[in-house]
Amino acid sequence: MLRSLEIRDMLIIDHLSLEFQAGLNVLTGETGAGKSILLDSLGFVLGWRGRAELVRSGAKQGEVTACFEIPSGHNAQKVLDEAGIPYSDEELILRRVNSADGRKTAWINDRRASGEVLRALSETLVELHGQHDDRGLLNPRGHRKMLDAYGGLESKVAKTSEAWRALSAAQKTLLAEEAHLADLREEEDFLRHSVEELDALGPVAGEEAELDTRRRQLQAATRVADDVTKARDAIGGQGAEALIVNALRWLEDSATQLDGAFDRGIEALTRALNELSEGQSEIESALDGLRFNPGELEDCEERLFAIRALARKHGVLADDLAAHADELRKRLEALDQGAGNIGTLKRALEEAQAAYEDAANALSAARKAAAKKLDAAMAKELAPLKMERAVFETQFNEIDGGPEGSDDVVFTVATNPGAPSGALNKIASGGELSRFLLALKVCLTSGTKGITMIFDEIDRGVGGATADAVGRRLAALAAEGQVLVVTHSPQVAALGGHHWRVEKRIQDGSTLSTVVPLAAEDRVDEVARMLSGDRITNEARAAAKTLLAG
Template sequence: MLRHLDIRDMLIIDRLELAFQPGLNVLTGETGAGKSILLDSLGFVLGWRGRAELVRAGAKQGEVIAVFDVPQGPAAATLLADAGIETDDGELILRRVNTADGRKTAWVNDRRVSGDVLRRLSELLIELHGQHDDRGLLNPRGHRVLLDTFGALDSLLDDVRGAWKTLAVTRKALAAAKDQQAALKAEEDFLRHAVGELDKINPEAGEEAKLDAERRLMQSAEKISKDISKAHQAMSYDAAEGALTDALRWLEGAADKADGRLDSAIEGLNRTLNELAEAQSGVEDCMQALQFNPHELENIEERLFAIRGLARKHNVLADDLGDFAETLRVKLKALDGGADDLLRLEDDLKKAQKDYTTKADALSQARKSAAAELDALMGAELAPLKMERAVFVTEVEAGEDGPEGSDQVSFTVATNPGAPAGPLNKIASGGELSRFLLALKVCLTRDQTGVTMIFDEIDRGVGGATADAVGRRLKALAEDGQVLVVTHSPQVAALGAHHWRVAKRVEDGMTLSEVTSLETQERIDEIARMLSGDSITDPARAAAQELLNG
């Protein structure tokens, strides 16, 4: 419930404080007095998109403060918790500032918030409605959302959205699989030939370098084998080894008589013979390695050239041929197993489609039940508004499948018996439209508590007994909450529990708007003005008094 509204330097308002009350609050005034500015200012602090330039001429910044009771329910609790807003005192103080250069800053209970948080919070605080409705009542695209909200169909909607998501994912997977199969089919000949070539050679990582080294060694073997053989002969027992062995034997024979002077020489010869043995072993290994079959060189060269040829052909490094071959094998396996994958995905798609259809049908049936309930409630609401002959019908028809079901929903009316039904905004006249929208708003907000309802000239186009009927419905609607009505109808104004008059004044050459809370005599004069115009007569005052007396 809106408790307080403080506006500073907004449009033609310099300073305005209003303390709203429970029940029916009416705002009246001449056309252009600034009633819409109040709603623009309230919309500004609630984060609604509206006028771009709101700061009063000559002011550095404009500011609006609105005080509400904390809304109840899990949605409000979640929103406030997510935004980090504390509400220990049971109030929500919304404050928003607009500087002259267009910068906007907002706070809720001294917590800095974004415009998006304000807008989401406003949905729990305010219901704004006028003849030129901008909240979906006149827009057929929003009728399905309104019906779903009225019927509390969130659970069924979530089921359908989940089924639609699964269906969409499965469709995408099937389409991708078909595209992949087509692409693989186009290169099937290449894949089979390339895999055959690579499997035949079966190259290994590092094999090229190894083969190249073996090839070079074999090519140089004949040239170096003679020198290696001579070296081996020089190190043999008939040469170096034998001479060193004789020298060691001679020295060891003389060592006993040399008083230890030959010990180091003997140790050195032993070391030399050991190292000579290692050298001989290395030379023998090399000589053995250099012994090869001439055909072996031919085989090595043939494999080396084959590996290098495949690397050039497929534009990869020789060491990467094995990984490349595996990639091609995977593609070939996908091609060969693709038919089974497609069958599986097609079966998954059938199951997903069936699941979606089942859940969409359940949602459709629930919508039709909610539509029948809404139509019955609308019938009961229209009678007190002098429209007992009118018929309101919520049409639920088959449409295209989507994430929110396969229904098209539209609100239609027939204003007279036998007259064809049609769209709400095309069939009803201005006065009829006001009453239809009032009745519809009442039905759609039947379960809302603590929400302030604002009706901006909802009574336009009606007068006399019809205006009185509209006013009485608004008064009844306000009994359990708070309703703010901007009106030009004296019948509606007379039914208000609280009455404010909006007027303009000129101060220092500047036009300003002011709002005055009216007491009994002032209300009589204001309603008399609404009845008779600028010249308030005694008969007009008497008529106003009669209206106030009910």
């Protein structure tokens, strides 16, 4: 609920402070007095896009402050939470400044805020309606959402949106799997040949290093084996060993004749012969290690080169060939299983499609039931507004499915039975349109609380009993909340619970606009002025008192 509005240096307002109340608040005044400036100023502090030049001539800046009462659980609190702006459960203060050079700065509860946040807040705080209401009831793009709110269909809309997301995800998964399977089919021959080739080779991680080491050993063994054999032969039974044995035999024969002269030499040669035997044994052992199958080197090299060739072919390290083979095998298995996977995904898509259609059909049926209820409620509302022959109808057009179902909803009217129906703003005249909008607003906001509704000359083009009916519907609407009405109709003004008169005056050569709260006697004169014009007669005052008496 809008509690107060303070305006400084905006257009032709120097300083204005207004205190609003619950119920029906009416603003009256002569044409050009500045009633629209109040709405422009309120729209400015709410972040609405409007006039480019708002600062009063000669002022450095214009400023508007609005104070709203927001009870606990109000929708505005969600916007504030998302913006990270602190608030109390009772008061919300918006302030916006427009400098003379066009810069605009806004605060919410003394916290800097963007115009985007202001506009998001405004949707939870204020609704503006008039004959040119292209942002609200006259905009067909919002009719479906209005009907859903009227019918309390939010849970069904949410269920349909959830089913749509599931359907979209199933479609996306199937398309991705089909594309992946198509890619696999294009490389099927390569995959089968590669897996067959890798399986035939059977590479093992670390095998390349082992083969390379063994190859080097075999190559080295081939080169040194001949020399080692020669060394063995040089110290063997046909070489050094034979010579030492002969030397010992000759010395031992001579030693018997020389009485031990060669004993020490014989001992040394005996030790040498033992060492020579040990060396010969070690050489033989080494030769045993160098002996290999002549074809082993060839086999080793062949496998080593095959592993390296496959690694180059597949662009991986030799040690990664086994893992790469597993990956190719998995892709081949995916290809072989692809038809089955596609079938499973198609069944899942069919189930998601069926679930979405069930949710969308249930939502559509609920919308049509709500539409019948709304059409009937509109018929009841139009009768008191002297439009009992008019027909309001909620029309449905089937559209491609989406997150909010498959219904296109448009509010249409026919001003007389049998006349063609059409969109509100294309069929109804100015006065008729005002009444249609008022009746529709009464129906749509039944039970709605916590929002301020503003009607800008919605009673234009009607008078007499019809204007009285419009005023009574506005009063009924205001009984559940707060309504601000800018009006030229004395019948509407007389039904207001709170009344302000917008006046224009000349001060120091400048034209200024002000707003005056009216007491009971002042209301009589203002309603009389609205009835008779500039010259207020006793008859006009009497008529005004009758209107004010209800």
